[in-house]
Amino acid sequence: MVSQALLGVIRSLRIYLGPDAPRTAMDDLYRRLVEPGALVFDIGAHVGDRVSSFRRLGARVVAVEPQPLLFSALNHIHGRDPLVELVDRAVGADAGVRDLLVNTANPTVSTLSEDFVHQAEGAKGWEGQVWDKHIPIEVVTLDGLIARYGIPAFIKIDVEGYEDAVLRGLSQPVKALSFEFTTIARDIAMACFDRLSGLGNYRYNLALGESQTLTFDRWLSDEDMADHLSKLPHEANSGDVYAALEPC
Numbered sequence: 001m002v003s004q005a006l007l008g009v010i011r012s013l014r015i016y017l018g019p020d021a022p023r024t025a026m027d028d029l030y031r032r033l034v035e036p037g038a039l040v041f042d043i044g045a046h047v048g049d050r051v052s053s054f055r056r057l058g059a060r061v062v063a064v065e066p067q068p069l070l071f072s073a074l075n076h077i078h079g080r081d082p083l084v085e086l087v088d089r090a091v092g093a094d095a096g097v098r099d100l101l102v103n104t105a106n107p108t109v110s111t112l113s114e115d116f117v118h119q120a121e122g123a124k125g126w127e128g129q130v131w132d133k134h135i136p137i138e139v140v141t142l143d144g145l146i147a148r149y150g151i152p153a154f155i156k157i158d159v160e161g162y163e164d165a166v167l168r169g170l171s172q173p174v175k176a177l178s179f180e181f182t183t184i185a186r187d188i189a190m191a192c193f194d195r196l197s198g199l200g201n202y203r204y205n206l207a208l209g210e211s212q213t214l215t216f217d218r219w220l221s222d223e224d225m226a227d228h229l230s231k232l233p234h235e236a237n238s239g240d241v242y243a244a245l246e247p248c
Contacts, residue, residue: 022210022211022212023056025211028212029212030054034054034153035153036057038060039153040153040155041142041145041155042063043166044065044158044159045063045070046070047070047074052077052078055078055084059083061085063085065087067102067107067135068135069107071086071088087145089139090140090159091139092112092141092165092169094141095139095141097137099112099134101117101133102131104133109129110160111159113160113161113165115185116161117131119184124234125235125237140169142155142167143171143172144169146170153175154174154176154177154178155174155178156177156178160182163181164188164191164195167195171199173200176245178240181241182237183237184234189226189241193222193225196222203219203244204222204224204242204244206241207240209236209238209239211239214242218247219247229241
C-alpha cells in the first residue's frame with residue numbers, strides 16, 4: 001500500500017515535472033537572471049523543477065531540500081549531474097537544529113515556520129491542509145553555503161513563510177534573487193524588503209502563481225512593490241518576488 005507521504009511526492013512530481021509544467025516560460029524568465037556557467041542556489045528545491053531549468057540554462061546549482069522523500073527524488077533526478085550539488089538541510093537565520101513541520105499530503109507547503117501554519121489555519125483556499133509530522137532538521141545559513149560553495153549569481157528562495165529568516169542569514173548582497181510570497185503571510189514579504197534594503201539597492205518585479213511571467217515592464221522600488229503586494233486580493237494566493245541590483 002502506497003503511503004500518504006509517497007502519494008504527496010508523486011503529486012508534486014506530476015505537477016512540477018509533468019507534461020503541463022511551464023518549462024519554456026520558466027526558462028525564458030530565468031534566462032534574464034542566470035547566465036551560462038553562473039552559480040545558483042535553489043533554497044527549497046522540492047522536486048527540482050527549478051534545478052532542471054537552471055541546468056538547461058547552463059548554470060551550476062546548489063540545491064537545498066530538507067524533506068527526506070523529496071531529497072530522495074532530487075537525488076534520483078539530479079544526483080549523477082556533476083554540476084548539481086544536493087544538500088539535505090534547511091536554511092535559516094542561524095545554524096542549528098529546528099523542527100520541520102511536514103504536510104505529508106502536500107509536501108510543497110511544509111515549513112519551519114509555526115506562524116505560517118497558524119496563518120494558514122482557517123484561511124480561504126487553505127482548507128484541509130494539515131501539518132501532521134515534525135522532523136528535526138539541521139539548519140544552515142546562506143552565509144555558510146557561500147563560504148562553502150562561493151557567491152551565487154542568483155538565489156531562489158521558496159520555504160513557505162520562512163523566507164525572511166533565510167535572508168537574515170545573508171550578510172552580503174548578491175546580484176539577484178527571488179523569494180516566494182503568500183497573501184496569508186504578507187508580513188513575511190515586508191520583512192524581506194526590509195532585510196534586502198540593508199544589503200543593497202534592489203529593484204523588484206513579480207510573477208504571480210506559477211505563471212513564470214513578470215507582471216511589470218519596469219522594475220519597482222521596494223516601497224512600490226510592497227504597496228502592490230498589500231493591495232493584491234486574497235485569491236492571488238502566492239507568487240515570487242524578484243529582486244535585482246541591475247534590473248534586466
